[in-house]
Amino acid sequence: MSDSTSLPIAFAPPPWTLKATLYSFLIYVTPQEALELSENQFIYAPLEAKSSGAEDKFLGGLxxxxxxxxxxxxxxxxDELLIVPGxxxxxxxxxxxGTEKRTNLRVSRIYVSQEKTCWNGRKNWNIPKHLAHFKFQDLPNGATKISVYPLELDTAGIESRIPALPFFSAIYKDTPYFPSFPSSTETAKYFGLDLNLVQPPLPEGKGALGELPGTGQWxxxxxxxxxxxxxxxxxDMKSGDAHQEDSLLEREGNEATSAGFENWWPGIGRWRFGMKMEDATILFGVPETWERKNGTHTE
Incomplete structure (x- = not known):
């Protein structure tokens, strides 16, 4: 996480072109699991869990x-951790x-290591970024351990405190049985997959660096x-220091609840296939936007 500064955060408008190393994995969420995840408030950070966007029905899926x-x-x-739950x-x-029902993917929870991308991600695309402390540890067997500690509210109600336990902690290791290959998410359209993200307006939060602006458009x-x-x-999702009583699963009143989950994501097993993308180029373009009026949306 970056050092604090009193300087205003500079606006960096879209489009953005970024370079990164990316680690990822997929989960299939059933309708019943979607209901359970909604009930324990896992899919949203506490600020967005109280927003109008959280009232939209979570369907699950990939x-x-x-x-x-x-x-x-x-x-x-x-650094960044993001969750697209379906x-x-x-x-x-x-x-x-008139009004019709539509369905799309959504980034519902996301953490970043510095305030500039936090502020701009919220302003540019309604991406609900919050600050977190990241740890990357290279292990002797060639694996990488990744832990993410989202900032908690301090006594003044400002997101500024690093928690003792991580929200996310897992270990990734390449398997030698598969050769590396090139690819792009642009190929998803040939398989009938719609990867468009539709992001609702964001509430304004209290961040120590002024990094949590609200927005008014979709x-x-x-x-x-x-x-x-x-x-x-x-x-390997069970790396030893993630905890089911993480403060991010707290309900109103700052009362931690233990749902008895084995790993950081409720209901998934310990082992899961994933991938690592090196020298990746990421393009975030100018979004399509529209206003919400009287509970509906108009372009």
Missing amino acids: ATVQIFRYSESPAGPY KFEYDFDVEGK CKLLPVITSPKISIGWW
Whole structure:
């Protein structure tokens, strides 16, 4: 996490082109699991869990968890953990046709290591970024241990305190059985996959560096990730220091609840296939935006 500063955060408008190493894995979320995740408030950070966007129905489906180590961006280098838990259903007002239900993927929870990308990510695309402390540890067997500690509220109600326990902690290791290969998320359209993100307006929060602005419009965008070297590996989700009583699962009143989950994501097993994308280029374009009016949305 970057050192604090009293200087205002500079606006870096889209489009953005970024360079990074990316670790990721997929999860399939059933409708019942989607209901359970919604009930324990896992899919949103506490600030967004109280927003109007959290009222949209979470449907589940194919989810992804991604950890980025950005070496280049308009906001400078930073680390990032993001969760796209699946699809959400929302109302959309179509001119001349009335309101219809639409479904799209959504980044519902995301943490970054510095305030510049936090502020700009929220302002540019409604990406609900919050600050966190990141730890990357190279292990003797060639694996990488990744732990993420999102900032908690201090006694003044400001996100500024590093917790003792991580929200996310897992180990990734490449497997030698698969050769590396190039690919791009642009190929998803050939398999009938819609990777567009639709992000609701964000509430304003209290950050120590003024990094939590609110927004008033909806945003739709299609990020593109391309890498010349993708390797397949294993994730070990039970690395010893993640805890089910993490403060981010607290309900109102700061009362921690233990749901008895084995790993950081409720209900998933210890081992999971994943991938590592090296020398990746990420494109975040200018989003399509629209206003919410009287509970509906108009372009």
